[in-house]
Amino acid sequence: MASKRGRLDQFIARRLQVSKKAVRQLLIDNKVSVDGKYAKTPDLLIDEFSHIVCNEVVLQQYQKQYYMLNKPDGVVSATIDDKHPTALSLLLGVEHDMLHIAGRLDLHSTGLLLITNDAKWSAALMAPNNKVDKHYIVTLANPIDERYIDAFANGMYFEYENITTLPATLTILSSHQARVSLCEGKYHQIKRMFGRFRNPVVGLHRESIGEIVLDNTLLPGEFRSLTKAEIDCVIQQ
Missing domain, CATH: 3.10.290.10 (RNA-binding S4 domain)
Incomplete structure (x- = not known):
């Protein structure tokens, strides 16, 4: 936008x-x-x-608005949808005019979603050149091992787009769970990267975008306004 x-x-x-x-x-x-x-x-x-x-x-007299939402499973990152509840529909009591989503999540992915009407701010947050890190907790169907760490760090070639992903950090948390940090957002990127190991992603939860961390007091479906510090941490050109 x-x-x-x-x-x-x-x-x-x-x-x-x-x-x-x-x-x-x-x-x-x-x-x-x-x-x-x-x-x-x-x-x-x-x-x-x-x-x-x-x-x-x-x-x-429009005022700038900035919100974080703890997106639940089954909610689409969209303003309008005929089949599923939308992220904006969860922002009760908020004027939706001009609001848009900065950094979408898939239907079944959960966690931090940022919603604003400030196009300059969201563009800076998502700009590839700014390389803003996004952190996810990923739950896998099958066990993971040390091979994944180097594969994510080296980047992966996606033939369809003819691109190689930028280095990503993978930290193993348990036999079936890892934290993944990356600074880009190709189409279904995390699922496709784990797909190289034929290991389906069964859970994807975003913890943070840059310095903005999901408020752990927010239950799924709840939201709050961003603080001034959270807004100001996004560097605009």
């Missing part, structure tokens, strides 16, 4: 159905304020979170 940047005069002309000449006169007469200050130039760049008032009427 791209950030909606544009010129102030174009926004007001479209919003009020007036000419740009009329908008310029409003600016001259100090009738327009953006984020609490009188706007003077028609080409001032605004975005979807600029607070815009014209003739004491609020034209736009």
Whole structure:
């Protein structure tokens, strides 16, 4: 989801159905304020979170929203779905306008899901160049051993996309469970990597994305707003 940047005069002309000449006169007469200050130039760049008032009427006042959800099994990482409950449907009491998911999880995967209306923030979080680590607890159908560690660290070639995965860290937790850390998210990547060993993934739970760790007080299906520290840990260019 791209950030909606544009010129102030174009926004007001479209919003009020007036000419740009009329908008310029409003600016001259100090009738327009953006984020609490009188706007003077028609080409001032605004975005979807600029607070815009014209003739004491609020034209736009969206607030940035950031949530973490403990996604349960059987919920889709989508805004709309005809067959399954969606992640957004679990955010009760929240205005859903412009909300989107930063880093999806499969239908049967569980754990940390981040939901926001700030496209710049989510783009920075998911940008391949930023190499933000994602940490998962993976439960396997069959026992795992030391061979997996080197295979994940060396990367795996996926013929269909003609790519080799970046190095990933695998830590064995028990005979059938491992923690996997990686900084990319190819299609069904973790399942496909374990598939090289013909070892089906029977459980996939995301613990964290970068410095944002799933709040262990949240039960499956529960959510909370991110803290300022959690929001600020995402470095935007």
